[in-house]
Amino acid sequence: xxxxxxxxxxxxxxxxxxxxxxxxxxxxxxxxxxxxxxxxxxxxxxxxxxxxxxxxxxxxxxxxxxxxxxxxxxxxxxxxxxxxxxxxxxxxxxxxxxxxxxxxxxxxxxxxxxxxxxxxxxxxxxxxxxxxxxxxxxxxxxxxxxxxxxxxxxxxxxxxxxxxxxxxxxxxxxxxxxxxxxxxxxxxxxxxxxxxxxxxxxxxxxxxxxxxxxxxxxxxxxxxxxxxxxxxxxxxxxxxxxxxxxxxxxxxxxxxxxxxxxxxxxxxxxxxxxxxxxxxxxxxxxxxxxxxxxxxxxxxxxxxxxxxxxxxxxxxxxxxxxxxxxxxxxxxxxxxxxxxxxxxx
Amino acid sequence: xxxxxxxxxxxxxxxxxxxxxxxxxxxxxxxxxxxxxxxxxxxxxxxxxxxxxxxxxxxxxxxxxxxxxxxxxxxxxxxxxxxxxxxxxxxxxxxxxxxxxxxxxxxxxxxxxxxxxxxxxxxxxxxxxxxxxxxxxxxxxxxxxxxxxxxxxxxxxxxxxxxxxxxxxxxxxxxxxxxxxxxxxxxxxxxxxxxxxxxxxxxxxxxxxxxxxxxxxxxxxxxxxxxxxxxxxxxxxxxxxxxxxxxxxxxxxxxxxxxxxxxxxxxxxxxxxxxxxxxxxxxxxxxxxxxxxxxxxxxxxxxxxxxxxxxxxxxxxxxxxxxxxxxxxxxxxxxxxxxxxxxxx
DNA sequence: CGTTAGCACTCAGCTCTGTTGAGTGCTAAC
DNA sequence: GTTAGCACTCAACAGAGCTGAGTGCTAACG
Numbered sequence: 001x002x003x004x005x006x007x008x009x010x011x012x013x014x015x016x017x018x019x020x021x022x023x024x025x026x027x028x029x030x031x032x033x034x035x036x037x038x039x040x041x042x043x044x045x046x047x048x049x050x051x052x053x054x055x056x057x058x059x060x061x062x063x064x065x066x067x068x069x070x071x072x073x074x075x076x077x078x079x080x081x082x083x084x085x086x087x088x089x090x091x092x093x094x095x096x097x098x099x100x101x102x103x104x105x106x107x108x109x110x111x112x113x114x115x116x117x118x119x120x121x122x123x124x125x126x127x128x129x130x131x132x133x134x135x136x137x138x139x140x141x142x143x144x145x146x147x148x149x150x151x152x153x154x155x156x157x158x159x160x161x162x163x164x165x166x167x168x169x170x171x172x173x174x175x176x177x178x179x180x181x182x183x184x185x186x187x188x189x190x191x192x193x194x195x196x197x198x199x200x201x202x203x204x205x206x207x208x209x210x211x212x213x214x215x216x217x218x219x220x221x222x223x224x225x226x227x228x229x230x231x232x233x234x235x236x237x238x239x240x241x242x243x244x245x246x247x248x249x250x251x252x253x254x255x256x257x258x259x260x261x262x263x264x265x266x267x268x269x270x271x272x273x274x275x276x277x278x279x280x281x282x283x284x285x286x287x288x289x290x291x292x293x294x295x296x297x298x299x300x301x302x303x304x305x306x307x308x309x310x311x312x313x314x315x316x317x318x319x320x321x322x323x324x325x326x327x328x329x330x331x332x333x334x335x336x337x338x339x340x341x342x343x344x345x
Numbered sequence: 346x347x348x349x350x351x352x353x354x355x356x357x358x359x360x361x362x363x364x365x366x367x368x369x370x371x372x373x374x375x376x377x378x379x380x381x382x383x384x385x386x387x388x389x390x391x392x393x394x395x396x397x398x399x400x401x402x403x404x405x406x407x408x409x410x411x412x413x414x415x416x417x418x419x420x421x422x423x424x425x426x427x428x429x430x431x432x433x434x435x436x437x438x439x440x441x442x443x444x445x446x447x448x449x450x451x452x453x454x455x456x457x458x459x460x461x462x463x464x465x466x467x468x469x470x471x472x473x474x475x476x477x478x479x480x481x482x483x484x485x486x487x488x489x490x491x492x493x494x495x496x497x498x499x500x501x502x503x504x505x506x507x508x509x510x511x512x513x514x515x516x517x518x519x520x521x522x523x524x525x526x527x528x529x530x531x532x533x534x535x536x537x538x539x540x541x542x543x544x545x546x547x548x549x550x551x552x553x554x555x556x557x558x559x560x561x562x563x564x565x566x567x568x569x570x571x572x573x574x575x576x577x578x579x580x581x582x583x584x585x586x587x588x589x590x591x592x593x594x595x596x597x598x599x600x601x602x603x604x605x606x607x608x609x610x611x612x613x614x615x616x617x618x619x620x621x622x623x624x625x626x627x628x629x630x631x632x633x634x635x636x637x638x639x640x641x642x643x644x645x646x647x648x649x650x651x652x653x654x655x656x657x658x659x660x661x662x663x664x665x666x667x668x669x670x671x672x673x674x675x676x677x678x679x680x681x682x683x684x685x686x687x688x689x690x
Numbered sequence: 691c692g693t694t695a696g697c698a699c700t701c702a703g704c705t706c707t708g709t710t711g712a713g714t715g716c717t718a719a720c
Numbered sequence: 721g722t723t724a725g726c727a728c729t730c731a732a733c734a735g736a737g738c739t740g741a742g743t744g745c746t747a748a749c750g
Contacts, residue, residue, distance in 0.1 A: 157504040
């Protein structure tokens with residue numbers, strides 16, 4: 001339906017528009033395309049492209065600008081990604097690979113994304129989909145409150161406060177912790193959750209009263225746990241980069257976007273969607289479905305730890321971004337971050 | 346040196362300028378001041394004020410605008426703060442007082458500041474100036490690395506990883522932790538730090554080898570501790586409010602400010618200065634000494650827990666802010682936050 | 691029949707222009 | 721000391737006119 005020639009011209013037009021942000025006219029396109037066509041011919045083709053909804057003119061006598069559908073076609077079948085330069089690649093490797101703490105790897109990945117693309121870089125913090133309980137500790141607080149410390153996955157420490165039905169002595173708490181550690185240490189946390197629920201029933205009468213109380217406390221501890229975990233979070237760098245783009249110039253739109261960064265929810269939903277995708281995913285303009293991102297594009301890639309998808313990272317910028325550069329950057333960063341987290345854990 | 350009449354006029358001028366952001370001319374001022382003076386007289390007075398460096402005119406035939414010194418005089422001796430309305434006060438009390446977790450109190454204080462003032466609200470997270478060690482735990486990791494868990498002040502949990510000289514068995518680690526808990530539990534953390542250093546020397550040969558190794562590890566654990574602690578941090582809300590002020594309109598200035606929020610260092614230094622002050626502190630424009638804040642004013646107040654200054658909170662906005670409203674808001678919020686943290690701990 | 695040149699037309703953006711209104715400083719009179 | 725009057729300044733706005741980039745349409749060309 002869409003001729004080869006028209007596609008080639010669309011490609012040149014989009015590239016040109018991405019390069020300097022001005023609507024592209026027929027003469028410019030004729031020169032740029034190296035196709036030995038006169039501007040008049042180009043104009044005919046452009047009229048066709050406009051009918052197809054791939055480009056449009058901001059006003060009667062301006063050049064043409066790609067529409068969302070135009071970008072889509074461009075990204076899906078016209079784009080030639082340019083591979084990263086060797087030197088840049090080893091730079092990246094050094095900067096992500098050499099950090100000691102995993103949180104550092106995340107934030108440096110985020111900064112790198114934002115630096116390299118001059119846009120905003122986001123890295124969703126990994127949700128370990130397999131968390132094994134290593135050790136559990138109870139410490140008494142004032143009243144009936146107890147501080148629970150959970151050590152997960154070798155070296156991750158989490159803590160929360162639970163309210164118990166009666167007061168427990170330090171010795172009792174110690175005993176309960178011993179029992180729970182003995183029964184559950186080394187198991188996956190989801191398994192623990194389930195077994196705790198199961199044992200609740202089972203031990204109601206049959207067992208030592210203290211043990212069944214221990215199970216009850218464990219249930220509380222792990223239940224809240226789940227909630228705090230699902231919240232999710234991400235590391236962001238370079239929002240301010242977005243301020244320089246003319247497309248974002250009107251304060252109101254930018255403000256909404258910044259607010260979204262703070263509230264995180266919309267952005268998180270979008271990243272969540274990308275979790276299940278295999279490789280690079282691109283949301284152009286309104287495609288994302290979140291109105292805050294209306295004149296933005298988002299390029300994401302999941303990263304893997306232990307061959308399991310652990311999280312997503314990506315870049316947020318104006319629709320008119322250099323996809324050919326951004327895509328490999330996001331891709332490579334995802335791989336490198338996965339590798340760094342793997343080796344480092 | 347500066348006549349009473351001139352002061353009264355300066356006050357009206359500043360108030361007027363704060364109200365609607367336009368340079369104030371002699372006719373307006375004559376009307377506003379209710380002083381039965383003609384514009385011509387006012388002009389004479391204004392010329393005097395300009396000579397004193399308290400106001401100036403953006404261009405030849407515009408009205409006058411307060412200078413930094415003008416604001417200073419206004420804030421220091423002319424300002425009449427308007428007390429908060431009863432209803433607002435009880436609103437505040439409800440919103441800060443009823444949260445369960447201390448972190449929630451901090452972030453809700455920050456949001457309240459930003460909502461009420463329509464500017465950016467900052468709350469420095471409290472640095473407990475007295476941290477007592479409650480319990481310490483060592484867990485072996487791969488290689489010679491050990492995970493240290495510190496429980497401070499009843500319910501605060503911190504953890505870090507240290508590298509040991511040789512490999513320790515879990516039993517050894519347990520023994521060392523027992524020893525350290527026995528010797529140091531309940532003591533102030535700074536005291537622990539000092540005593541650890543002292544005992545190092547003392548125990549070098551005289552004691553059990555394991556014990557002296559324990560001391561060495563403790564030193565590592567607490568030393569890094571200090572560093573992580575001094576970093577400081579704050580909760581911020583409502584940066585985007587700043588985008589609506591005409592004063593901040595030029596992107597570059599705003600961008601610098603946002604970057605400062607991210608890097609936090611400049612802002613933290615400023616807040617640090619306010620830690621030692623008794624009550625409300627006000628930095629107007631360049632007074633702060635940090636060029637990012639050049640056209641901003643910062644109003645801060647320390648808040649107390651246990652009658653000891655625990656942290657600082659405040660508001661950042663354009664120099665032209667409604668000081669008479671902002672000051673009581675910051676003041677009351679500081680008190681309420683202190684009360685909330687007190688009762689809740 | 692696809693391609694091209696030519697032509698009339700549109701429109702954003704710029705500069706130049708004059709006008710208006712708010713404000714000033716100065717001087718002389720009250 | 722206070723005020724009225726006057727000449728002057730200047731930002732802001734609106735209108736006019738020009739330019740350059742671009743368009744759609746039509747008719748001619750290979």
